[in-house]
Amino acid sequence: MIKKIRVDQLKVGMFVHDFNCSWIDHPFLTNRVSISNDAQLEKIAGAGLRELYIDTDRGLDVEDAPTAEQVEAVIESELQDLARAPSRNRLRVTLSEEMAQAVQVKNRAYRIVRDAMRDVRLGRAVELDQVEPVVQEITESLLRNQGALIGLLRIKSKDDYTFLHSVTVCTLVVAFCRSAGLDDDTMHQAGLGGLLHDVGKALVPDEILNKPGRLTEEEFAIIKRHPKDGYDILLRSGSVGEIPLDITLHHHERMDGSGYTKKLPGERISTLTQMAALVDVYDALTSDRCYHKAISAAEALRKIFEWSKNEFNPQMVQAFMHCVGIYPVGTLVRLQSGRLGVVVEPHETDLLKPKVNVFFSTRSNTYIRPEQVDLSRPFGMGGGDKILSHESPEKWRVDPLKFMSLH
Template identity: 40%
Template sequence: MLKRIAIEDARLGMHVHRLEGDWVSHPFWRSQFTLESAADLEKLQASGMRVVWIDLAKGVDVAEPASTHTPTPAPAPALAEPPAVAAAQAPAPRTPAGWHEEQARARRLLDAVRPTAQRLLDEARLGRLVERGEADQLIGQVMASVDRHPGVLVTLVRLKQADAYTYMHSVAVSALMVALGRQLGLTDASCAEAGLAGLLHDIGKARIAPEILNKPGPLTTEEWVEVRDHPRRGHALLSSRGDTPASVLDACLHHHERADGQGYPDGVAGEDIALLTRMTSVCDVYDAISSDRPYKRAWSPAESIARMVAWKSHFDQDVLKAFVRCLGIYPVGSLVRLASQRLAVVVEHHPGHPAAPIVRAFFSLGSGHGIPPVRIDLRRGRDRIVSHEDPGPWDRDRLQALWLDDRSPVSA
């Protein structure tokens, strides 16, 4: 029998069936567990959750009649950082920029870095690497953009064309790594190293035939073996020059490892996977599944996040939680349904409010007709997101225009 109780009525011996609230807010790795220690009980009651469902068949009931007050929302606590992250020095405050101001800068940046990204790939095909200074300069530009507005560059770079995926993927992962590093509180030096890892993690794919990488149909066994060898090929190439940080070499070699040990090439698992490598795994997969490929249509940003959350055995959960907080549960560009029965596109996020972004409503499901686009801040008022929607039936260019040029009136 399941029972809904206020968080302050929880006690040792209860079996938690479900915590009611955002997944990114609760501090436990498991979704169902028995409260067996005072530390777990204290962690639960300090989590910011206000309601918990318990299973009376597997644990004890409340000691006395449960509280009759209606639980009220509370701010989510900060993410418990991995030891390697907690020890890092927090970066100095940055000067923020507005979305549209940074969007113009980010577009110019992407135009400028495309030749460098392409040359990085071309040189690697020949068994060479571009000068380290070129890579460092690119990372510096990425960091500056992320520091001015963390959401802009990582959103725009997702719009790369399918035929540019192979080389722009490295730029996208680099931007995501810097943004994730900032979310985790890494130092400037560590964020730069994270950006470099993102830029170079897939360099071994330059040594794989393009007809295999871009094959529209299933790979043969021999082709799959070839593709799975790209981490070792990249690691060998980066090792040959001698100036690549050890953490970047490890990210290149092990970014396809999984938390459960079922990845490749070495089957490394859990805490044996370095923090920077765990970060690279999350950023690499997100960009891969949310980008158009020659053989696959992109999943929407929100669907990509939802699927990654469901793949619990793949990723370090603390790193994934930080990544979700960085992009939001509904990343910019996501198509969502509101409680007011309107469709909207997510256009911007508020730090610390992953489920309440700013959206641009454009269609009434009640009338079945379009409405004048209106900008809505979901932290205010009564409207809220009830689900993400499949953008497939909609004109993607028109959806993109809704968040790329968000100058609609503001809802009260």
């Protein structure tokens, strides 16, 4: 049986099933470990972990600890309550109408980040007059239709992750700021911070940055220098505002003080940097890396919601979920009817009832004629169905992003 316990309940003889954190935040080679000595306990406590999951079939038990199913049920209930709230997002054009423009914006932003990283490696300054227009293009695409660019940016290979991660963080930070009703200048500066937040990684050797296995302590120490390196690079570039500088320096800090580089407590982390830090983790969880298999956007949001008790501001996590939706655009979902579909547009007030393009039957295991279903409408009016779960495209061997547009 899988149970969730506090770290201070962990004892020698227990079996850790899941450290309940991002892979880089715990000090072991794998996510499942048999606890055989006190040194391991000290190592876990020293990593700043608060809660984790144990497997009682493979180690000692904790009688009063909740099971993984009980934890999941509580989270699901809380998400159901959270799902109904007004949204600030309004679509100016359809997903299909924006898609071609969004492709151009994505490709241009990718090239700008790649070139900026190359310049830094060659000892040159970041050219802000090249970078800033891209932030504006991203903002304009989001204003026309938020789902198009965000959906496209879910397509990453492990080879182009470093560059597209920066583009995605910029895009999601701008969307988050827009959803929060922040002014245009603040939104632009936060987006610039998102685009440049990892510029310090240009100084990290490729063999460390793209290492397929667990980093050694020495390698991790090099990785942890990138926020300060990035901050110094931007200072030398001149004319970089306080918001991008702060995001670059502090995007790995956490609310409980367990982050790096300065282990700042939550009250000393600016709101915009907290937003960027949350987005940074969300995109990392949902992206394939050489050392990490991506999880679905819906699953990542549930994990971040669970972690918000310690690592993130709970109200901010809820606001982000309202921004991108509990089932973000591009998510593959299974409906009560047995059909698979891709989410193409969130509902304005009910995050559990988006518009979905259905295209596959799980009952016959075959493709069906694609059509759009509005889950907020009753049966006979283009609706009458509901989401049962998010699904893995690999499991069904389908590419949901091919069906984001029906034209």
